[in-house]
Amino acid sequence: MDSRADDGGGSLIESETELALDGSTLAETPPRSSSFFLPKMLTVIVPVFNEAEYFPQLIEQVERYVEKPFRLLLIYDADRDTTARLAREFVRTRPWLELVRNGRVGLVHALRTGFSIAGTGPALVVAADGADDLHNVAEMRRLYAAGNKLVCATRYATGGDQTGGPRLRRWLSQWVSRFLQKHQAIPVSDATNSFRLYDAAIVNEVGIESRHGSTVALELTAKFAARCDSMAEVPTTRKVDEGAPTRLGLWKRIKYSWEWFAYALRHRRQDQRPLAKTHSTRHSSHV
Numbered sequence: 001m002d003s004r005a006d007d008g009g010g011s012l013i014e015s016e017t018e019l020a021l022d023g024s025t026l027a028e029t030p031p032r033s034s035s036f037f038l039p040k041m042l043t044v045i046v047p048v049f050n051e052a053e054y055f056p057q058l059i060e061q062v063e064r065y066v067e068k069p070f071r072l073l074l075i076y077d078a079d080r081d082t083t084a085r086l087a088r089e090f091v092r093t094r095p096w097l098e099l100v101r102n103g104r105v106g107l108v109h110a111l112r113t114g115f116s117i118a119g120t121g122p123a124l125v126v127a128a129d130g131a132d133d134l135h136n137v138a139e140m141r142r143l144y145a146a147g148n149k150l151v152c153a154t155r156y157a158t159g160g161d162q163t164g165g166p167r168l169r170r171w172l173s174q175w176v177s178r179f180l181q182k183h184q185a186i187p188v189s190d191a192t193n194s195f196r197l198y199d200a201a202i203v204n205e206v207g208i209e210s211r212h213g214s215t216v217a218l219e220l221t222a223k224f225a226a227r228c229d230s231m232a233e234v235p236t237t238r239k240v241d242e243g244a245p246t247r248l249g250l251w252k253r254i255k256y257s258w259e260w261f262a263y264a265l266r267h268r269r270q271d272q273r274p275l276a277k278t279h280s281t282r283h284s285s286h287v
Contacts, residue, residue: 041121042070042141043200045114047107047213048128052082054241057130059090059097065134067141068096073117074128075100075110083128107213115208118200125194125217129241132195136234140197143276149229150221151197154190159235169250176218176261185264186225187275188233191218192257195236202229212256219260226267232276 044066046058062072074097076084084099091097100117102110115123122144126132132153140151155162156177162170177191194217206223210216224231 042066043114043118043121043123044070044072045075045111045118045123045125046072046128047075047102047110047114048081048083049077049107050082051128052086054128054130055083055086055090058126058128059094061130061134066137071096071098073098073100073114075102075114077102077105077110108208108210108216111213111216112208115198115200115203119204120201121199122197123200123203124197127194131238131240133237133239136236137197139234143232143234144197144199146232146276147230148232148276149199149202150188150224150231152188152190152221152231152233153193153195153236154188154233155193155236155238156189157233157235160190160237162238162240164240165238166250169253172250172254176257180261180264183265183268185268186221187231188221190233191221191264193217193236193238195238196220198224199229202227210256210260212252214253215256215260218257218264222260222264222267225264226269228269230276 044062048055074084074087076099078084079101087097087099091099100113102113111125114125122141124137124140126134136153140153143151154160156174173190173192177189180186180191181189192214194214196217198220202224203220206220206227208216208219210219221231
């Protein structure tokens, strides 16, 4: 792959063949035209907490759908974390994989650490448990390269969906998203899904003030909207493992989310830029 940057802002992606975890050949990356450029470097931020059982699947998804150049920051709280232990074996053969010890315990601090290390450029937040479908990452990068500072993977647009997870929580998330979009507080149709691509420099500028990691996506989307930064969205299907532990109850989630819901309404702008959308059919190969 030719990683030359002709304009200083991107790298040319050419046809190449890669191997899956089992050694089988993945589909060849289709050749790009010489005028198609991806951002020079993508930082993938993956906070983990004892999720070793999902880690091989995550790596397979990354290798299948995330085009180089990129780096993946696996951010863990303690050396005894099962994911970090397993990841040390993968690091030996994957130079793009970096293990980062979180300076302070918790998801909020892990995200702060990830964005701080990213510094500038596109930064993609991905769940470690395999809930996020990565097949649209190339399109998210294209939309970022087109000038959008936040690209949201939405469950609530045509082609998007969510399977699994508490029904009441899903309904509440959808209602909040529709309410904020209807009242022009945010332009995207999904206010709470954590699977997003951000401009890291802007995140570091506005800061992360959430008291719990579950509200960071809403906080940052509200702050980007208040600045009138360009946003885009792509449809996604989020698959929640029914056996996954719930780390925050519904009422605490509402309590922590309320301040950013109110922030979005207080800072809504009438002059928001038009939202760039990508419509696609649902992708069924994600497992």
